[in-house]
Amino acid sequence: xxxxxxxxxxxxxxxxxxxxxxxxxxxxxxxxxxxxxxxxxxxxxxxxxxxxxxxxxxxxxxxxxxxxxxxxxxxxxxxxxxxxxxxxxxxxxxxxxxxxx
Numbered sequence: 001x002x003x004x005x006x007x008x009x010x011x012x013x014x015x016x017x018x019x020x021x022x023x024x025x026x027x028x029x030x031x032x033x034x035x036x037x038x039x040x041x042x043x044x045x046x047x048x049x050x051x052x053x054x055x056x057x058x059x060x061x062x063x064x065x066x067x068x069x070x071x072x073x074x075x076x077x078x079x080x081x082x083x084x085x086x087x088x089x090x091x092x093x094x095x096x097x098x099x100x101x
Contacts, residue, residue: 007032007058007062007063007066008066008069008070010032010035010036011028011032011063011066011067011070012070012074012077013035014028014031014032014035015028015067015070015071015077016077017031018031019080022077022078022079022080022083023079023080023083025060025064028063028064028067029060029063032063033048033057036057037055040055
């Protein structure tokens, strides 16, 4: 659990410093990896993905979950209005799609 709390601290700091990380999951992942290990990003993406446990990396979902938790506590770290609207539209589409498949 200790690493989860550290993950949340890092994510919160990234969301404060980089508005792009609020709007884009890939930007958030990039900034997170840069924070924990800049040398990691010199490795091929495939190696990072296939050896994430060896590098003690949290899953993408854990990172996104931490972001949602932080944003729930601090709404000022939400994504831009445009991104929020796009996510809301996508959510409605996925709800429709899942019910009508």
